[in-house]
Amino acid sequence: MLDNHAKLVQFFSVAESVTGRKKLQKMIYILQKCNIPFEEKYNFHFYGPYSEELTLRIEELCNLGFLNEVKEDKSNYYQYNYRITSDGKDFLQQFGLDMPDYQIKVDKLKSRSSRFLELVATMFYFDDLPMEETIEKVRTVKAKQKYSDEEIQDAIQFINELKDPVTQ
Amino acid sequence: MAYKDQKLSEEKVFKDPVHRYVHVRDRVIWDLIAAPEFQRLRRIKQLGTTNLTFHGAEHSRFNHSLGVYEIVRRIISNFENRPHWNNEERLLCLCAALLHDLGHGPFSHSFEKVFKLDHEYFTQQIIIGDTKINNILEKVSPGFSQKVADVIAKTYKDKLVVSLISSQIDADRMDYLQRDAYYTGVSYGHFDMERILRVMRPMEDQVVIKSTGMHAVEDYIMSRYQMYWQVYFHPVTRSAEVILSKILHRAKELYESDDFIFKLKPTHFISFFEGKVKLEEYLKLDESIVHYYFQLWQEEQDDILRDLCERFMNRRLFKYVEFNPNLQMKQWMELYQLFQDAGIHPEYYLVVDSSSDLPYDFYRPGEEEERLPIHLVMPDNSLKELSRHSDIVEAISGKKRTDHKLYFPKDRLDAVEDEQLKHRIIEILYGQGEVKDVR
Incomplete structure (x- = not known):
């Protein structure tokens, strides 16, 4: 019952706070690809992997008072910050959820920009292809972002570090 | 004449209660509709268990797919000779519109949750795999099937083409809102689609709406809002879905246990229970087959399976x-x-x-590029996000849902x-x- 909600609340207990819905979307997707058992269904959207289920679940958690959402007006768009509330912490305590330790991964993800995480998430989305084709696909579907070679190399290294059980 | 350019000797029409007529002139589209993988959609209801609440909701994925095709056909004919529109993409758009739901199975929402499946994966497999649909698409040109699959997966290079099939105001949603309203018999879900089609404009990488058409779009957003609460989130339909999911869970659990033997081997379900579903097996399972097993399982030895199936078949819901x-x-x-x-x-x-x-x-506006919102094109050619300009949309965007x-x-x-x-x-x-x- 509500296991998937509890997993997200637990994520915020690890991450403390996340700024930006896009960043949040990409963080959960990347963690999923690193075998952290989040179950939100993702599809490819205009800005890369996106989960409607995640959006709605976050909204539910805010409505339940387990997460606190702060909206900032950035003239062209709104930016949202999320953090866990004391009710959220109580819920989690009662739930007794069993999740792997992924604090280091979360810290790594939080330290990077949403633009970079969009690149990493998109590369993960095409990870069934050989690396050269993945890069070509990313350049096709993300033509507007104009990712540089350096950014792509950085993303490859970042993915390897995330997956490496020794360095993370 | 190349296959991709071949036209039927005269236009064929399908009578349709929502769009009056669905018009087909392209040979390719005609052949795709006749393919077994497409005909299979006749045996899969668009709204799954909703007919237990709204008895008229018996329409199929076949009806809806034709409807989406028809809407895209009309949009494209409006786009001809407009800037940013490449008419070379016409057939690709029509094929993607027609085939976008091809991978849906019976009661696909429950099946996907219980058996960890994804209908979009099967849509891709039917299009690029060893199927009649694939044969037809490859006759258009080698690699054409992959292009169609990419458009449906939203990974195609031309985002304008993608946005016709899937965006916040796409042909898919415009069809299902009207069709579901028609068949359920509710009075919500209606909006002036003709007007929206007239004010749609192709831009470099998305379809936008001429600002004078904002009120028609407001109506579309409102009907979407009402349909969600009145039809899609209906608690009785959800009760039937809950029971359906539990039947599938129970049957799987019994299959996995060592000491239970089904009276009739659940042949069609075995690959689902074992998590190794091949395309051929996936295509064989339709709603008639599911109902057949549920009918039989009402006489099984297991009390829970028997009871749940009896509840589902006889609408004795939770x-x-x-x-x-x-x-x-x-x-x-x-x-x-x-x-x-x-x-x-x-x-x-x-x-x-x-x-x-x-x-x-x-409808949710896109926040900081999280997802693409509906854009209005203003008289000075600038783009404005819908909820920033429309008080009605802004008002329902922030409501508890x-x-x-x-x-x-x-x-x-x-x-x-x-x-x-x-x-x-x-x-x-x-x-x-x-x-x-x-x-």
């Missing part, structure tokens, strides 16, 4: 109360135990269903003989609110 996880988490554990003590297996008979478990979304319901079989509770136990269960459940009858 009752529900509103559930607030924030207030009732502590009582949840007690309730779970009480159900066990009463001999009612809580894994199958005590179910929380949340709005996020449903496969429909509201979530709920959680607790489903259970009230008849089983009524039959509990231990009065003290029954009283405590009822006390907790009624503490959640009034018990709602689903009739």
Whole structure:
């Protein structure tokens, strides 16, 4: 019952706070690809992997008072910050959820920009292809972002570090 | 003449209650409709279990797919000779529109949740795999099937083409809102599509709406909002979905246990139970087959499977109360135990269903490039996000749109003989609110 909600609340207990819905979307997707058992269904959207289920679940958690959402007006768009509330912490305590330790991964993800995480998430989305084709696909579907070679190399290294059980 | 350019000797039409007529002139489209993988969609209902609530909702994925094709056909004919539109993409758009739901299975939402499947994966497999559909598409040109698959997966290079099939105001949504309203018989879900089609403009990488058409789009957003609450989130439909999911869980559990033998081997389900579904097996399972097994399972030895199937087939659904996880988490554990003590297996008979478990979304503006919103093109050619310009859309964008319901079989509770136990269960459940009858 509500296991998937509890997993997200637990994520915020690890991450403390996340700024930006896009960043949040990409963080959960990347963690999923690193075998952290989040179950939100993702599809490819205009800005890369996106989960409607995640959006709605976050909204539910805010409505339940387990997460606190702060909206900032950035003239062209709104930016949202999320953090866990004391009710959220109580819920989690009662739930007794069993999740792997992924604090280091979360810290790594939080330290990077949403633009970079969009690149990493998109590369993960095409990870069934050989690396050269993945890069070509990313350049096709993300033509507007104009990712540089350096950014792509950085993303490859970042993915390897995330997956490496020794360095993370 | 090349296959891709071949036209039928005269235009064929399908009579359609929503769009009046669906027009087909391209040979390729005609052949795709005749393919077995497309005909299979006749045997899969568009709205799954909704017909248990709205008895008219018997329409199929076949109807809807033709409708989406027709809308895209009309949009494209409006786009001809407009800037940013490349008419070379016409056939690709039409094929993608027609085939976008090809991978849906029977009651696909429940099947996907229980068996961890993804209908979009199967759509891709049918298009690029060894199928009649693939043969037809490859006759257009080598690699054409992959292009169609990419458009549907939203990974095609031309985003304008993608946005016709999937965006916040796409042909898919415009068809299903009107079609579902028509077949359920509700009075919501109607909007002036002709007007929206007239004010749609192709831009470099998306379809936008001429600002003078904003009110028609407001109407579309409002009907979407009302359809979600009145039809898609309907608690009775959700009750049937809950039972359906539990049947699938139970059948899988029994299949995996060493000491249970089905009276009739569940041949069509085996690959689903074992998590190794091949395309050929996936295509064989349609709603008639599922109903056939549910009919048989009403006579199985297992009490739970038998009871759940009997409930589903005879519409003896679970009752529900509103559930607030924030207030009732502590009582949840007690309730779970009480159900066990009463001999009612809580894994199958005590179910929380949340709005996020449903496969429909509201309009949300895109925040900081999280997802693409609806854009209005202003007289000075600048783009403005819809909710920034429309008070109506802005007002419903910020509303609370979530709920959680607790489903259970009230008849089983009524039959509990231990009065003290029954009283405590009822006390907790009624503490959640009034018990709602689903009739």
